[in-house]
Amino acid sequence: MAEAVSVDAKKCVGCGQCFLVCDFNALEVRYGLSKVKRENCVTCGVCLEFCPLNALGWERA
Amino acid sequence: MSAYQVVVIGSGAGGLCAAARLSNAKIKVLVLERLPFIGGRFSSLEHRGFRITTGAISIECGAALERTFREVGAEFDVRRPSPRVRYRIDGTDYQMPERGGLRFLIDLAARDEKEAGRVLKALQAPTLQPEESSPVSVKDWLLQFTDNPRVLGLFQTLCSGTFSINTYETPAVQFFKLLRGGGFSNFGFAPRGNAALVESLAEVIRGSGGEIWAKSEVTGILVRNGAVRGVVVKKDHREIEVPAAFVISDVGPPKAVQLSGMSHFDTEYLSGVRSIKPSYTLLLEVFSDRPLLDFPGVVMTVGTRRTAFIVSQTISCPELAPEGKHLTTVLGTPEFSGPPLDLRREFDLMIEDARDHIPGLDPSLDNMMMRSFHGEWPGYRARPGSDGPQRTPVHGLYNVGDGAKGPGHFGLGGSAEAARLVAEEIQGLAGSRRFL
DSSP states (O other): OEEEEEEOOOTTTOOHHHHHOOSSSSEEETTEEEEEEETTOOOOHHHHHOOOOOOEEEEEE | OOOOEEEEEESSSHHHHHHHHHTTTTTOOOEEEEESSSGGOOEEEEEETTEHHHHHHHHEEEHHHHHHHHHHHHOOOOOOSSEEEEETTTTTEEEEOSHHHHHHHHHHHHOOOOHHHHHHHHHHOGSSOOTTTTTHHHHHHHTTTTOOOHHHHHHHHHHHHHHSSSSTBBBHHHHHHHHHHHHHHHBBTTTOOHHHHHHHHHHHHHHOOOEEEEEEEEEEEETTTEEEEEEEEEETTTTEEESSSSSEEEEEEEHHHHHOOGSSSOHHHHHHHHTTOOOOEEEEEEEEOOSSOSSSSSEESSSSSSEEEEHHHHHHHHGGGGGTTTEEEEEEEEEEESSOOHHHHHHHHHHHHHHHTTTTTOOOOOTTTEEBBBBBOOBBBBBBTTOOOOOSSSSOOOSSSSSSSTTTTTTTHHHHHHHHHHHHHHHHHHHHHOOO
């Protein structure tokens, strides 16, 4: 089962820590909210660990 | 596992300053951090060769934070841009003089000798200043003496740039404290990133036998008979109890209450904690192939929609970017530090400001991060005048950090000062108990 990273918009404040630690250009921070660029995401999960608000999670792709 | 006298929850500026002071006094400390890196909003992360802050931008020099580094023997690698500050009023940039800066600015903004004199007199006359308990805001206080939009705009820039809140949200009493403390004009940037400053403090802690555990989330503070007994920490998917005589929380006073259980705190303390109000911050981080400003310091922008200042840190600190690349930060404050927060509108206004003040800004916005700090991860956990206390009703449990800043201090200095007060109290108590 393929999984993808998803952002919980209710928890994300847009601090950008996920963007900063992503080596695959798979995140962007627009208007105070993180967005996953699925075409670039390798599902390494590093961004999940660096989120201070547990706003990132896995969902079925 | 050996015993720790003090457990610090959270490795932000307050937590690390307290831990470094205690370590320097030969007290054994364990710092627990739930994230994979230390420093919280006082650190930096590497991104494609850039070293980018996790929150803090200007690092105050010659004050409480630098004193902490000096006193514990940590390297304070901060470079002060020269010149440091410019004010941009109606499209013209003015260099701040070394002394008499506020008089200079009010003269510029008022453009009328009588009006400038009236505002300056009000600022200087003790009888015209609000009493300590007065809730009057900076804006309402000013409106007694002037309605000049440029003067109001100048104070807005000062409040937003220093406190990350607007004049109508800043208690005038707190603004006068800032003035009496000499303002906030002596600052610099960490050329190796804020993470290098964080690591300097961490070295002091480790060098004295203290430990710092990352990826270790505290899930409870243990309290028995009104005294703290340690913490429960989740590490490697297991929960373990770590006993300690003292616990310092750097995760905000409300979270410390939640972790301990509300029943351990009296109603007066809880009502104080509930009255803590955060401040919100908006940042545009712009990546570019050339410097977007012609000035190494901070450009304070007066009369904008949302923006307080713009800075290209990579002009004075090229180490913060890959060769030939630059980073420019635009800092602003939303209309209110509280809900409802319309981030779309707030950032649109920030971008309009950026277009006004940064010539040749890439209109596609492709090279831009639009970061915000609000809610549970705010600019400051407590705006000036709303900080929680360092001491708690639980014996041995203390607050530090930007939700419990030391009296009369702001920003990082407030966290460093609270850490000093707490560390000194614990040193006294630990010494008298002849602990271990």
